[in-house]
Amino acid sequence: MRVLVLGAGFGGLELSTCLSDAFGDDVEVTLVDRNDAFVFGFSKLDVMFGRALPDAVRHPYRDAVKPGVHFVQTEIRSIDPAVKRVETDDGTFDADLLVVALGADLDPHATPGLTEGGGHEFYTVGGAFAARDVLAEFQGGRVVIGVLSTPFKCPPAPSETALMLHDQLVERGLRDRSEIALAMDFGRPIPPSPDASAALVEAFEARNIEWHPRTEISELDPARNVATVRDGGEMAYDLLLAVPVHRAPAVVVDAGLTTDGWIQVDPLTFETSFDGVYAIGDVAAVGTPRAGVFAEGHAAVAADHIAARIRGETSDVQYGGRGICYLEFGKGRLAMVDVTFFGDKRVGQLVGPSESLVAEKAEFGSSRIRRWFGREWAAVPA
Numbered sequence: 001m002r003v004l005v006l007g008a009g010f011g012g013l014e015l016s017t018c019l020s021d022a023f024g025d026d027v028e029v030t031l032v033d034r035n036d037a038f039v040f041g042f043s044k045l046d047v048m049f050g051r052a053l054p055d056a057v058r059h060p061y062r063d064a065v066k067p068g069v070h071f072v073q074t075e076i077r078s079i080d081p082a083v084k085r086v087e088t089d090d091g092t093f094d095a096d097l098l099v100v101a102l103g104a105d106l107d108p109h110a111t112p113g114l115t116e117g118g119g120h121e122f123y124t125v126g127g128a129f130a131a132r133d134v135l136a137e138f139q140g141g142r143v144v145i146g147v148l149s150t151p152f153k154c155p156p157a158p159s160e161t162a163l164m165l166h167d168q169l170v171e172r173g174l175r176d177r178s179e180i181a182l183a184m185d186f187g188r189p190i191p192p193s194p195d196a197s198a199a200l201v202e203a204f205e206a207r208n209i210e211w212h213p214r215t216e217i218s219e220l221d222p223a224r225n226v227a228t229v230r231d232g233g234e235m236a237y238d239l240l241l242a243v244p245v246h247r248a249p250a251v252v253v254d255a256g257l258t259t260d261g262w263i264q265v266d267p268l269t270f271e272t273s274f275d276g277v278y279a280i281g282d283v284a285a286v287g288t289p290r291a292g293v294f295a296e297g298h299a300a301v302a303a304d305h306i307a308a309r310i311r312g313e314t315s316d317v318q319y320g321g322r323g324i325c326y327l328e329f330g331k332g333r334l335a336m337v338d339v340t341f342f343g344d345k346r347v348g349q350l351v352g353p354s355e356s357l358v359a360e361k362a363e364f365g366s367s368r369i370r371r372w373f374g375r376e377w378a379a380v381p382a
Contacts, residue, residue, distance in 0.1 A: 001310050009295060023068055040292070043057035048131045048161075064374070104282040106247075123153065145162055146241070196348065270286075288321050321340055324336055
């Protein structure tokens with residue numbers, strides 16, 4: 001049995017690990033990704049704000065040695081879901097079962113002015129690592145953190161960025177001559193969790209961080225350092241940190257897998273309309289936030305259904321829509337949001353913020369590297 005997994009983020013790594021645990025060398029799992037290493041989303045912020053070194057947060061896929069799993073670094077050129085065939089720069093891959101876990105691509109060109117010097121995106125690995133130098137050289141002024149479209153990956157990250165930037169500017173003695181503003185087209189910072197959103201808004205107020213809800217930046221004017229808001233208003237800035245427009249990868253759209261921009265799946269099993277084709281993570285329209293911890297949850301359920309199918313059985317495991325995420329509140333304090341999206345009603349519980357959750361978040365990262373890559377890891381302080 002040949003299982004082809006496209007994408008080696010949270011979802012692809014967890015699903016291939018689950019199948020390796022279940023079948024070892026008895027099932028041929030091919031894991032494909034264009035990148036040579038995995039980086040946690042939170043590690044990008046650690047590097048960006050000088051808390052970790054870039055090399056310390058990269059996890060090369062060559063280290064992920066699992067029975068039955070073969071990793072191929074290559075560019076995917078086309079997907080034929082009807083026959084489960086994928087064309088890549090390294091040749092053609094045919095599969096009995098296909099899993100699309102390619103995440104969401106970022107499209108900075110979708111916002112006029114962004115790639116012409118109007119701002120700095122910090123959501124890609126390269127963008128976040130480059131922003132480290134941008135922030136280190138910043139000497140004060142007005143900073144606007146702008147979310148340029150919804151939905152977007154890791155909803156807490158823009159708020160974390162605002163709070164971590166405040167701390168950095170305080171440490172550098174620049175906060176009294178700087179302003180920080182956060183703009184996104186949500187009514188609250190983290191829509192699924194009113195408690196977490198209220199705590200964040202309170203933190204913004206305490207730090208004199210401007211919060212601009214229901215505000216989407218549509219265009220940047222690099223010559224004037226002005227952002228145009230979709231309702232016609234303007235926001236001046238000296239430095240703009242951008243969360244670019246998110247889209248399904250073009251190769252997924254070209255394959256005819258998407259409806260309304262994303263892959264429609266059974267939200268309980270992650271099966272698509274094509275037999276033997278599954279989609280998990282950010283590329284799938286599931287009804288949960290686009291974040292690694294949810295992709296990991298998708299993967300566990302999809303893997304159970306795939307394993308049952310390989311055995312000639314059926315699975316009654318269903319996805320419950322639960323996930324946790326950690327929020328940086330600055331000053332060495334973290335909060336945790338535990339939210340469930342499916343069932344009778346959405347439930348979101350806030351724990352913290354407190355210093356006691358720092359070790360818990362560290363173990364969250366370490367445990368995944370231990371499971372997926374078979375080694376111990378802790379980010380090396382910069």
